[in-house]
Amino acid sequence: MTAIDTPSLISTLPGRYYTDPAVFAGEQERIFETMWFCAVRSDDLPGPGSFRTVRIGRESVVLARGRDQAIRGFLNVCRHRGAQLCADEEGTVGRAFRCTYHAWTYDLTGKLVAAPNLASMPDLDKKAYGLVTVHTREWLGYVWVCLADEPPDFAHDVEGAVVERLGDLESLDAYDVASLKVGRRIRYDVAANWKLIVENFMECYHCATIHPELTEVLPEFANGYAAQYYVGHGAEFGADVQGFTVDGSAGLDRIPGVSADQDRRYYAITIRPQVFVNLVPDHVILHRMVPLAADRTVVECDWLYLPGVVESGRDVSASVELFHRVNQQDFEACERTQPGMSSRVYTNGGVLVPSEHHIAQFHHWVRERLA
Numbered sequence: 001m002t003a004i005d006t007p008s009l010i011s012t013l014p015g016r017y018y019t020d021p022a023v024f025a026g027e028q029e030r031i032f033e034t035m036w037f038c039a040v041r042s043d044d045l046p047g048p049g050s051f052r053t054v055r056i057g058r059e060s061v062v063l064a065r066g067r068d069q070a071i072r073g074f075l076n077v078c079r080h081r082g083a084q085l086c087a088d089e090e091g092t093v094g095r096a097f098r099c100t101y102h103a104w105t106y107d108l109t110g111k112l113v114a115a116p117n118l119a120s121m122p123d124l125d126k127k128a129y130g131l132v133t134v135h136t137r138e139w140l141g142y143v144w145v146c147l148a149d150e151p152p153d154f155a156h157d158v159e160g161a162v163v164e165r166l167g168d169l170e171s172l173d174a175y176d177v178a179s180l181k182v183g184r185r186i187r188y189d190v191a192a193n194w195k196l197i198v199e200n201f202m203e204c205y206h207c208a209t210i211h212p213e214l215t216e217v218l219p220e221f222a223n224g225y226a227a228q229y230y231v232g233h234g235a236e237f238g239a240d241v242q243g244f245t246v247d248g249s250a251g252l253d254r255i256p257g258v259s260a261d262q263d264r265r266y267y268a269i270t271i272r273p274q275v276f277v278n279l280v281p282d283h284v285i286l287h288r289m290v291p292l293a294a295d296r297t298v299v300e301c302d303w304l305y306l307p308g309v310v311e312s313g314r315d316v317s318a319s320v321e322l323f324h325r326v327n328q329q330d331f332e333a334c335e336r337t338q339p340g341m342s343s344r345v346y347t348n349g350g351v352l353v354p355s356e357h358h359i360a361q362f363h364h365w366v367r368e369r370l371a
Contacts, residue, residue: 006354006357008353008354009351009352009353010351010352010357010360011348011349011350011351011352012349012350012351012352012359012363013195013349013363013366013367014346014347014348014349015340015341015342015343015346015347015349016341016347017193017195017341017366018193018195018196018294018295018338018341019193019294019295019341019342020294021293021294023294023370024193024291024293024294025058026370027194027291027366027369027370028057028058028291029057029058030369030370031057031273031366031369031370032056032057032273032274032291033056033057033058033059033147033148034146034147034148034152035146035148035152035157035272035273036137036144036145036146036151036152036154036157036158037056037144037145037146037147037273037274038142038143038144038271038274038275038286038288039052039054039056039061039063039073039142039143039144039145039288040052040054040063040142040143041141041142041143041182041302042071042138042141042142042143042178043141043181043182044090045063045064045065045071045143046065047065047092048065048066048067048069048108049064049065049067049092049093049094049095049108050064050065050090050091050092051063051064051065051086051090051091051092051093051097052089052090053076053086053088053089053090054145054290055290055292056145056147056290057147059075059076059147060075060076060077060084061073061074061075061076061134061145061147062074062075062076062085062086062097062131063136063143063145064093064097064108065108066108066109067095067108071136071138071143072108072109072110072133072136073133073134073135073136073143073145074106074110074131074132074133074134075131075132075134077131077132078099078101078102078104079104079112079129079130079131079132080099080101080102080104080115080129081101081102083099083100083101083102085097085099085106085131087100093108095107095108096108096113096114097131102115102116103115103116106130106131109130110130110131110132110133111126111127111130112126112127112129112130112131113126134146134147135147135148135151137154138178139154139158139159139178140177140178140277140286141177141178141179141180141304142286142288144158157272158271161269161270161271161272162269162271162277164231165228165231165232165267165268165269165270166231166232166267166269167231167232171232171262171267172269172277172279173257174255174257174258174259174262175255175257175258175279175284176255176256176257177277177284177286177304179306179307180255180283180284180304180305180306180307181304181305181306181307181309181310181311182302182303182304182310183283183303183304183305183309183310183316183320184302184303184316184320185300185301185302185303186300186301186320186324186327187298187299187300187301188298188299188300188301188327188328188331189296189298190296190297190298190299190331190334190335191295191296191335191338192295192296192297192331192334192335192337192338193291193294193295193297193334193338193341194273194274194289194291194297195362195366196334196337196338196341197289197297197299197330197331197334198270198272198273198289198362199359199362200330200333200334201268201270201276201287201330202226202228202270202356202358202359202362203226203228203229203355203356203358203359204221204224204225204226204227204229204355205224205353205355205356206333207221207222207224207226208221208222208223208224210329210330210333211326211329213246213322213325213326214322214325214326216238216241216248217237217238217241217244217245217248217266217322218235218236218237218238218266219238220235220236221235224355225355226268226355227266227267227268228268228269228270228358229355229358233267234262234265234266234267234279235265235266235267236264236265237264237265237266241264243281243282243318243319244266244280244281244282244283244319244322245318245319245321245322246318246319246321246322246325247318249318251280251281251282251283251318251319252282252283252305252306252309252314252316252319253282253305253306253308253309254281254282255281255282255283255284255306258281262279262281263281264281265280265281266278266279266280267279267280270362272362272365273289274288274289274290274291275287275288275289278323280319282305282306282309282319283303283304283305283316283319284303284304285301285302285303285304285323286301286302286304287299287300287301287327288300288301288302295338299327299331301323301324301327303316303319303320303323
């Protein structure tokens with residue numbers, strides 16, 4: 001369609017998509033339990049026996065580093081009577097996980113290695129009753145997990161989202177995200193549906209209204225069009241801005257691979273269903289969402305810098321503060337929106353203005369996954 005016959009207003013999803021527990025259950029089953037899910041930073045599992053649990057859809061998953069340094073994932077359920085194997089969010093075990101109910105014990109590969117009176121059960125197949133494994137792989141320095149029996153193609157679903165946004169994978173490779181280190185991590189507990197957070201991140205129609213610090217650094221955002229509206233586009237820093245910081249002051253050491261074309265620019269990528277990647281010359285900000293209910297989403301946000309910056313104890317507060325404020329402003333807006341989703345006014349949904357039309361593709365994708 002030409003610009004003249006494109007309608008200014010197009011419909012959103014109906015309100016029940018953000019409030020109905022049945023819709024949320026369908027999303028857990030058909031989206032989060034079937035797609036690649038960015039679970040933890042690989043560095044969060046520093047040595048053999050270190051583990052972390054994460055909620056993926058309706059399942060609790062344990063991720064653990066083995067004695068061979070490989071990271072494996074298991075459903076957090078003892079095969080005997082179904083007790084939760086790891087109650088702690090993170091920690092370290094010696095050589096094995098031991099269920100606190102009946103002491104069934106599994107090594108770091110998930111194999112059943114011990115149980116009370118095991119000698120009296122010669123027909124018990126220890127291999128068959130090991131922990132149930134899930135698919136894992138590492139990318140960008142994070143462990144990605146898929147609960148599906150046959151996981152979707154990672155290159156298409158995950159890396160393809162980067163190509164769709166930036167035009168190629170090389171543009172992201174320039175930041176060497178896997179080699180960076182966490183300089184700060186902040187967890188946000190947001191009283192809003194996960195889709196409201198995705199929609200908010202994808203558009204900038206709201207930027208001039210609620211993001212004064214961000215639009216000072218990225219003046220073009222005040223016009224209402226987000227960087228994600230255009231393939232390959234990065235929002236340019238303001239003329240007097242030295243770095244991606246809360247006051248526009250100089251940033252930290254520039255990532256060596258960043259090209260001259262990428263310098264002084266901000267890029268944002270949405271990797272469905274739950275990852276946002278933000279790229280600036282001296283650091284990367286990565287959000288991971290964990291939807292817990294129709295109206296509750298936990299967001300874990302990492303600020304990643306060159307190893308030398310983190311190891312030397314350099315002050316990263318000016319860059320952290322900028323996007324921390326953006327996060328607070330965004331999540332407050334999402335929490336203000338959530339109650340309206342159950343109003344009769346939003347029974348048939350709302351509308352998207354032209355600078356938000358690309359969100360309609362996300363809505364179509366959600367409907368398609370739930371169909």
